[in-house]
Amino acid sequence: MDDVTEGFIRVNGGNVWFRITGKGPGTPLLLLHGGPGGKSNSRDPLRALGNERPIIQYDQLGCGNSGRPRNTELWTVERYVEELEQVRNALELEEVHILGHSWGTMLLAAYLSKQPQGVKSAIFSGPALQARRWEQDQRNHLKKLPLEQQEAVEKNERLHTTDSPEYQAAMYSFYHRHLCRLDPWPPEVSEELENMNPQIYNFMWGASEFTVTGILKDYDASEWLQELKMPALFTCGRYDEATPQATAYYASLVPEAQFHVFENSSHMPSVEEPEAYMKKIREFLVQQEK
Template identity: 65%
Template sequence: MEHVKEGFITVTGGKVWYRITGKGPGIPLLLLHGGPGMKSSDSDPLRQLGTERPVIQYDQLGCGKSERPEDASLWTVDRYVEELGQVIRALELEEIHLLGHSWGTMLAASYLFTKPPGVRSVIFSGPALDAQRWERDQRAYLKQFPEQVQKTIEESESQGTTDSDDYQQAMMQYYKTHMCRVEPWPDELSDDLDQLNPNVYNYMWGASEFTVTGTLKHFDATERLHEIDIPALFTCGRYDEATPEATEQYASLVPDAEFHVFENSSHMPPVEEPEAYVETVREWVNRQEMKPGA
């Protein structure tokens, strides 16, 4: 791996870890990981773009290599938006391309609604821009599974036994269809899921993908997506938890946005179709920089 710089940035509530891969001449690409409560991927294929432009990852507060304070009042969209601004200022990033994945798309949209300067373009990867729709879409998917899987998940959630082996096995069937279809799962993906901070996930989202009970329960950016006035690309996998129908609808709400489906992926195209994912992102950011007046 070529030039890599790591460090910590002080933000509201603690310190967050960041990594910059590459020193290419292009406008930096800043990645917002999913979750809430997940971490940056060490093997993210987008790091390959470092020869063309700096690729910046950071673990949001409470996640990964960043500090994990116990104060639940920190787990708000507004504070994560504030944190993103603090990271951008600390790294002296005058211009960026912004890419959010899953919960990271909620963060990206919320940040853009503050009308920050210097964002050249945005990519919404596997977007979760309406929590109620996400819950409905997962429940519709669940109906396609064997009766026993549905029953195990529903009973475990209603009885609060989501730490049981039966529940974990049922969820794994679901994840292997709609989260990551690579067989077997890469060790890093399993490890990353193991490192998820349940305090952040449960507080902001809930017990599982099917049941939103946390502070994001009523998150819905759709009424404001028309305010995004920079180039926007919406992507998802054909079998994604962020369904192609939902993703295309979000794209239709942003002026001149583009929409792309990875045909052999679910929610993790960077793992399932890394070459296609990198090429799509590369082509997009390069095209934005070649526009007249850019």
């Protein structure tokens, strides 16, 4: 696409990479990628909205094209919140819509709890807003895998051998059901998993989606979601790690929030149903600017 700007922003701890797609007249949309330790998707269908509004992506510190310091003191929710504010300031985003996906919804919720100025709306895509509920939902998903894979997960987590081939095989079987159901996976899904920073993921979350042992284990945004004063949209896939039941619950906590399920998707509707995903997000953004 034309009108693409890339560069780096100095933040506490290093440099983060950003990309701005489009120069449309609407309020910019800032995207917060998943993980922790993930990266931006160069094929994100929302970039096609750049003729309507700037679409801004950035790789969080330690991720993707950004700097990769190895200091675990940098891997905290508080520092990532600070980083988000530094990105906004550097790009002069006085008014902005923000979309978080997966871990990005945790970051978004934590950022909004600081009551920043100029955020016109919030979109929670595949929300992970209670770490313990997320873990329990994945445990429930796990019960639907073949028994030998369930046993492989339990055994290898007990023995701390989660890098074993049988554990990895069980994890990928789970991913094909609840992360992305396309077969074969498109390149961006494999790239995201291959380029994930395992140090950040393990430190903040744990060895896998099934068990949270990292610093996020007590994360819970539910108590103050009802204090959000801006328009909000909560979305998930029918087969999502972020279950429709959990997502609907989070939406119920926010006054007048919208809730939508992508019926043919799991955790990556932007990949599994890109046209429907783009249409829904665009529709919500246009509503806020009438």
